[in-house]
Amino acid sequence: MHQFLPYAWFQGRCVPFEDAKVSVATHALHYGTGAFGGMRAIPDPSKPGGMLLFRAERHARRLSQSARLLLAELSEATVMDALVTMLRANRPTTPIYLRPFVYTSDLGIAPRLHNIETDFLIYGLELGDYLSPEGVSCRISSWTRQEDRSLPLRGKISGAYITSSLAKTEAVSSGFDEALLMNTRGKVSEASGMNLFIVRDGDLITPGVDQDILEGITRASVIELAKSMGLNVIERPVDKTELFIADEVFLTGTAAKITPIRQLESTVLSNQRPVMDALRQRLIAITEGRDEQFRHWVTRVELDR
CATH class of the missing domain: 3.20.10.10 (D-amino Acid Aminotransferase, subunit A, domain 2)
Structure with a gap:
């Protein structure tokens, strides 16, 4: 059973997760005309009151590019601003997974990507290991x-x-x-x-x-x-x-x-697995903000602002 974050980003603002609902006639629901991303964030182990996002800018850029493949516009800045606002609304204290999603929100029935409304949402959930680290x-x-x-x-x-x-x-x-x-x-x-x-x-x-x-x-x-x-x-x-x-x-x-x-x-x-083990340990250090060489891969969000 998933433990979802209490607030989602929906229709341009933070709303209670249970209120972030779409119509049964939503175009993307019927035709798969959406694109999503996945991001991990963890509480900053060195500085309380902050969350560390791994490669957030790269994720925002890929989602923006995915939107263009759907003939939709979604700027990287829009994605980043919504992520920060949502994190501050939720104030998570455990490792989480964030799912941003751009989709055709129109209620039409024709399979198309022209002359159609699109929207953008984000929700999150607590997430530890998706697959067993043992293999x-x-x-x-x-x-x-x-x-x-x-x-x-x-x-x-x-x-x-x-x-x-x-x-x-x-x-x-x-x-x-x-x-x-x-x-x-x-x-x-x-x-x-x-x-x-x-x-x-x-x-x-x-x-x-x-x-x-x-x-x-x-x-x-x-x-x-x-x-x-x-x-x-x-x-x-x-x-x-x-x-x-x-x-x-x-x-x-x-x-x-x-x-x-x-x-x-x-x-x-x-x-x-000596190569994999070395890579995994290094990646863990990076995501926790402990690796100076790749510190630029980690975005810190202050939750108290």
């Missing part, structure tokens, strides 16, 4: 990741997540925690809502943006962080068989953070 079991999904020529995969378009939903339920129903999706060219793309990395002979490898992946912000952060730590990072197509012989396999995402894959299909993978 997850995965299966290769029978569902295929969409192509960028059929959906604008550079954005987090809500309608695209039907495939993720089907793949996730298929995996859980067959005894696994998570699903890995192949693209239409038979290469590994991503998990149901996370990007994928493997380690082979000391190289950190991840499917490139040409493999129909979402351009994940945690993924980009891990790549930059790994390079700063002297690791060789390669973005290229990944074959299914490589997953079984890789030295390490792990997932990244805002909700998932960095999570190892401990089992793939019937194969138990190695529990020795």
